[in-house]
Amino acid sequence: MSKTESITYDVVVIGAGAVGENVADRTRAAGLTTAIVESELAGGECSYWACVPSKALLRPVIALADARHTPGLSQAVRGPLDAAAVLAHRDDEVSHWKDDGQVRWVEGISADLFRGQGRLAGPRVVEVAGPDGVSRRLTARHAVAVCTGTDAALPRLPGLAEVRPWTSREATSAQRVPGRLIVVGGGVVAAEMATAWQALGARVTLLVRGEQLLDRMEPFAGELVTEALGEAGADMRTNTSVVSVTRENGTVVAVTDAGERFEGDEILFATGRTPRTGDIGLDTVGLKPGSWLRTDDSLRVTGHDWLYAAGDVNRRALVTHQGKYQARIAGNVIAARASGRTELESGPWGAHVATADHAAVPHVVFTDPEVASVGLSLAEAEQAGHRVRAVDVDLSTVAGAGLYRDGYRGRARMVVDLDREVLLGATFVGPGVGELVHSATVAVVGQVKLDRLWHAVPSFPTISEVWLRLLEAYREN
Incomplete structure (x- = not known):
């Protein structure tokens, strides 16, 4: 006969990936008892099947391409990649698909990890069928956060x-x-x-x-x-x-x-991707199984004052860094509301509203050449009704690009709101441009005026000097 245990926590998080871990980290820091439920590996998709292993495969590809285009070094790297060594390094980076380190992290923040499929069983209740044959009924005093990601x-x-x-x-x-x-x-x-x-x-x-x-x-x-x-x-x-x-x-x-x-x-x-919500008991709380979970900017699911959804599952921005950003906000909000605050203040280190998902989502595509972007493309800005202008610069004209790689090919574009003279978006394509996107993100999020950006002086000779060239091109035209 199966055994059932009932345990009460302040917060229950379904999904122990990067997003769920960040929610739990914030709620535990606020002193709320927290349980995390995970059906696979603690650390989730990003750690074992997405961000980490894909970049472990791609980093040697990019490094070899850079070396082959560097005078004095190109002759030394004539051969192909050692595929076996690349795959072995990838395996090391994902801890050979074992989550011991992630489990220790969960234990380190004094959260409780439950193995098994977590399913909602009504408001504030999550049932977990564990691999040990014990069924656990976890009741949340304040909130349940769904952080199950996508398939x-x-x-x-x-x-x-x-x-x-x-x-x-x-x-x-x-x-x-x-x-x-x-x-x-x-x-x-x-x-x-x-x-x-x-x-x-x-x-x-x-x-x-x-x-x-x-x-x-x-x-x-x-x-x-x-x-x-x-x-x-x-x-x-x-x-x-x-x-x-x-x-x-x-x-x-x-x-x-x-x-x-x-x-x-x-x-x-x-x-494409589909939400991992088909078997988590959404029907028990009036939601459709297999659906994306719509949230407000505090990451609370529409129509449910106790249910939150962070990360890919809410379809706001399907990238890990935005999911972690949402998770930190969700954790802050849960803690604030649990303390009885109805008006959510937003301090410099305790944001309670997710606004970056609307205007400033950064992306990096780790191909050769790399692609890095943030905010709106020209077409998106025009479709949104903004009066805009695109400013383009050939990245090969920047001194730092030629030093970075012989025969450098690339392009940069900034999309300018002509009425306010601020950036709505920026895109860079070329070797090494992934490191440019955060400066663009700061400019977009901060709504920095172009006449102020002139005073952000890029170091010479770096690829970042493209900022100066973009501003010059805007002024000249």
């Missing part, structure tokens, strides 16, 4: 399950390099994994349904990444949809809407 979304193709396709998880955790890899998709995961596996020795075919790669960013971003992937040997087809997939004698065969047939050893579908 890969797969298309509805007949027989797809029998093909055993890769999703982002298999793409970042594979233990061998496939001879031929078909990548279906045109977003960040598709671009990054095509870059990584092509450099590790796979022959990559990239099938993009839209007109170009990275089509949610400035057009030149996808153009420059596409050009680089082609030079690396990848075969990319745009305006191409896969209509059937089979595995024949171990070989994957993908057929497109144009009747073209592509063969590979593995196929990766990087075709």
Whole structure:
């Protein structure tokens, strides 16, 4: 006979990924008793199947490309990457998919970790079916926070399950390099994994349904990444949809809407994300299972004064750093409301309203070249009704770029609100530009006037000097 335990906490967090951990960290710092429920590994998607392993695969790719374009060093790096060493390093970075370190962190903040599937069972109640056969009923005095993230979304193709396709998880955790890899998709995961596996020795075919790669960013971003992937040997087809997939004698065969047939050893579908809310008991609190959770700017789920949702699951911004930002705010809000405060003050270190999700979400695509952006693209700004102007600079004209890499190719754009003369967005494409995006984020969030930005003097000779060139181009035109 199964045993049931009932325990009461101030806060119950469903999901022990980076987002859930940050909620718990804030609520524990405020003195609230906190339980975290996790069905897989503490540390979550980012630690084991997304951010960390993907960047561990990509860092050697970028470093080798930089070395091959550095006079005096290029002759010393003639050979290919040591794929086995790259994969071994990746395995070390994800702790070989063991979460002992993350568990110690949870214990270190004096939160309680419960293993098993957590499901809502009515307002403020979470039931956990543990692997030890014990069912636990956790009741929250103040709040439940859903931080379950997303799963890969797969298309509805007949027989797809029998093909055993890769999703982002298999793409970042594979233990061998496939001879031929078909990548279906045109977003960040598709671009990054095509870059990584092509450099590790796979022959990559990239099938993009839209007109170009990275089509949610400035057009030149996808153009420059596409050009680089082609030079690396990848075969990319745009305006191409896969209509059937089979595995024949171990070989994957993908057929497109144009009747073209592509063969590979593995196929990766990087075709979007879906909320991981199908089996967490949403129906017990009047919400639809499998749905995104809509929240207000305090991260409270619409219509529920005790339920919060942070991270990808609320669809505000599907990137880890924004999820952690939301988590810190949610934790602050829960603590404030638990103390009886109805008016939520917002201090410099205790924000209670998530505004960055609306205007200043930074992104970095770790391809070669890198793509970094924040805020609105030109098209998005125009669609929103702003009177704007785009200012472009060829990054190869900046002295620091030429020193960074021989034959540097790249481009920068800032989108200026002409009525207020502040930045609405910025995009950089080129080697090493990921480190530029935070300065742009500060400018967008701070709504810094362009005439004030003139006094933020970039160091010479660095790629950051592009800021001076952008301001000059704006003044001259």
